[in-house]
Amino acid sequence: MGRWQGFAPVRSLLILGKLVGMRKSLLKALLAVPALLATTGAGACITCNRQLQQAIFDSSFYPNLALMLSPFIILALIVGGLAVYFKRGHQRRYASRGAVANPVPLTTAALVLGIGAGGFVDGIVLHQILQWHEMLSAKIPPDTLVNKSVNMFWDGIFHFFCLLVTLTGIIMLWLAGRRRDADRSGSLLAGGLLGGWGIFNVVEGILDHQVLKLHNVREITDNVAAWNFGFLGFSVILLGAGWALMRKEFEPQRH
Numbered sequence: 001m002g003r004w005q006g007f008a009p010v011r012s013l014l015i016l017g018k019l020v021g022m023r024k025s026l027l028k029a030l031l032a033v034p035a036l037l038a039t040t041g042a043g044a045c046i047t048c049n050r051q052l053q054q055a056i057f058d059s060s061f062y063p064n065l066a067l068m069l070s071p072f073i074i075l076a077l078i079v080g081g082l083a084v085y086f087k088r089g090h091q092r093r094y095a096s097r098g099a100v101a102n103p104v105p106l107t108t109a110a111l112v113l114g115i116g117a118g119g120f121v122d123g124i125v126l127h128q129i130l131q132w133h134e135m136l137s138a139k140i141p142p143d144t145l146v147n148k149s150v151n152m153f154w155d156g157i158f159h160f161f162c163l164l165v166t167l168t169g170i171i172m173l174w175l176a177g178r179r180r181d182a183d184r185s186g187s188l189l190a191g192g193l194l195g196g197w198g199i200f201n202v203v204e205g206i207l208d209h210q211v212l213k214l215h216n217v218r219e220i221t222d223n224v225a226a227w228n229f230g231f232l233g234f235s236v237i238l239l240g241a242g243w244a245l246m247r248k249e250f251e252p253q254r255h
Contacts, residue, residue, distance in 0.1 A: 046153060055150050064136065064154065067212055071203050072161050075115055078199060083108045101183035105176035107192045107246060109169055114196020114242075116166030121197070122204065123159050126217065133215040141219075187245045195242025201235030 046052055086104045093100055126132050134142055134151035135158050142148040176182045208214045209228045217227040 046149065049146075049149075052146050052149050055146050056153050065157070067214060068135070068154065068157055068161065070212075071207050072165065074203050074207065075165075075200065078203070079108065079111055079115070082111065101185075102179070102181045103183040103185065103188050103246075105172070105179055105182045106184065106188045109172035109176050110189050110192020111169075111196040111199070112165060112172055113169030114193040114198075115200045116162050116169055116196075117193065118197035118200035119158070119162035119165065119204075122201070123155060123162065127155050132218040132220075135215060137215045137219050138213050139215075187248070191242045191245030193242070194238050195246065198235045198238030198240075198242055201238065202232065205232045205235060 046056065083104060086107055090100075090102055090104055127134055134148075135154035136151055140147050140150055142151045177184075205217075205228065209216055209231070216224045217231045218224065221227060
């Protein structure tokens with residue numbers, strides 16, 4: 001057979017035979033995928049696991065949803081209050097200096113963006129990469145596949161709210177850029193982003209960690225309180241850095 005392999009027709013038949021064999025192997029592998037998914041993926045699939053559906057959409061669904069929303073409602077009130085404060089500061093500057101650029105639109109937009117970004121940093125780094133905690137890990141310890149999936153679902157809801165906040169901040173930033181009287185200072189943008197991140201951490205650290213006790217910064221540790229207060233300390237540093245960058249834009253000129 002070896003001497004016939006040099007002929008083109010025979011060589012073509014051999015190659016065709018190999019291709020047919022490869023196609024059969026590939027077909028067998030593809031046919032095995034549904035069976036593999038059926039045996040391994042069902043446990044974590046919210047659309048195909050009835051036990052998981054019941055664990056999420058039980059009587060605690062709406063209370064949990066309200067708990068998830070509460071920090072964002074408080075954050076919205078804080079941003080609204082700060083916007084009023086910044087507007088009054090701008091009016092004082094206007095009275096002392098005359099016509100000056102308005103820092104309020106950019107500062108407010110940067111704060112909202114900072115809140116959204118802070119939420120994403122928390123969710124991506126602490127929830128997903130380090131996996132120190134999950135959204136309801138103090139209430140529902142992720143010690144089974146179902147409990148882990150329930151926490152993952154609420155992590156997704158948390159990220160969805162963060163996405164809405166971030167999109168709102170982007171729209172506000174775009175609107176601020178269209179205003180001719182808006183201040184376009186880089187220190188306002190950077191300070192607002194840091195300040196928004198710090199505000200998010202403080203609200204989340206006090207409400208979710210201390211008051212509602214939904215989770216801790218690090219669940220598996222000998223000193224949970226130290227990590228929680230350390231998180232708040234880092235948040236205060238962010239707030240201080242943000243305010244230091246923003247305050248000079250709001251202070252009236254002294255003669």
